Amino acid sequence: MSLPDRIAVLIPEFPGQTHSFFWREIEALAASHGIGAQIVSTRLAPKPVWHDWVGQAAAIQLYPVPRADLARLAPDLLAALPRLAADPDIRRILRQPRAWAFVLMALRLARICKARGLTHLHVHSCANFALIAALCHRISAIPYSLVLHGPLSDYGPDQPFKWKGASFVFVITETLRAEVAGVMPDMMAKVSVVPMGVDTDLFGPPAAPRPDAPDPFGWFCCARLNRVKGHDTLIEAAGLLRARRPGLRFRIRIAGEDEQAGTGYHRDLDAMIAAAGLGEAVALLGSVTQDTVRNELQAADGFVLASRHEPLGVAYMEAMACELPVIGTDAGGVGELITQGQDGLLVPPGDAEALAGAMARVMENGELRQSLGKAARRRILADFSSRRSADALAAALAGGKP
Secondary structure (H helix, E strand, O other): OOOOOEEEEEOOOEOOHHHHHHHHHHHHHHHHHOOEEEEEEOOEOOOOOOOOOHHHHOOEEOOOOOHHHHHHHHHHHHHHHHHHHOOHHHHHHOOOOOHHHHHHHHHHHHHHHHHHOOOOEEEOOOOHHHHHHHHHHHHHOOOEEEEEOOOHHHHOOOHHHHHHOOOEEEEOOHHHHHHHHHHOHHHHHHEEEOOOOEOOOOOOOOOOOOOOOOOOEEEEEEOOOOHHHOHHHHHHHHHHHHHHOOOOOEEEEEEEOOOOOOOOHHHHHHHHHHHOOOOOOEEEEEOOOHHHHHHHHHHOOEEEOOOOOOOOOHHHHHHHHOOOOEEEEOOOOHHHOOOEOOOEEEEOOOOHHHHHHHHHHHHHOHHHHHHHHHHHHHHHHHHOEHHHHHHHHHHHHOOOOO
């Protein structure tokens, strides 16, 4: 099978803080395999993050549907109804009124693909966008594929319907592959483990060596502000360090925002920082661009993220690629990325005592920082480059195994 010239890459609520790794994959797909890609999104993100590459991406938003398009979609809907009604799964889904909005978006997606010569839909979601792609496939016969980035329970109902028409499905960890095998064993023939990757040219160590004895020690953390990311555990650990090891001076800079554009969990963390008297030691930076993340990583002395659950962790990868000593949690698929004591340190999720101990160990031991950082970058170069996922996608599009 020959490779397509252009595909659609479907990303919900674009552009978001974590979307840079999608763009890196798209760039690698074009550079290494000559496959062009058009980003299509469900809608504009509620609080967009305007990375420097977003203008170049020229994403198309499916919603809201322009009024002029509604008239053009009416005959398409009438033509598609018999095909949709013939499928019992679709009939069941369409008993929910909101599902008709997904049908309209699927019809509009089919029109966009035809007009722009997009011959495959690669969906970075197994939620509503997967349903839209599956409906588009039934309507137009355009093939599609899915990527599972987290536990199936996070992506809503109708998973068997979303998956059964897909040409192939990527899951980012062996942990997720095992979950799918337990829930949908009949789908496993089309499932491959393909981790996300990072641009190891963009994310690398700083030009000048990091100081041997930084004072204060600079920690960086990057994750959306949500309880699952464990920022409260990190703040608690910072309080323990301040009380028990006053001679260890440090700063923690946390990049990320909550789902309420700073009016939700952000305020809870602000209150926690103030109550612990850590206002000068812990800073919440809000949403930041890819360039800011890279600059923060290169200026930092260490990276810490205390997630209660993490499917794999692009933030860890970026820090490791920048040759930083990384502290994470033994949660979700992180253990498939970080080998304890070799290329990072892992602590139990929610354990502020253990986290404080690991942070102190890194701050006090320059040789450990050096060995962890160098091993971390080697690990990313070997197994988690963005070129790897682009190669896997190209192979799958050609009909082979990733």
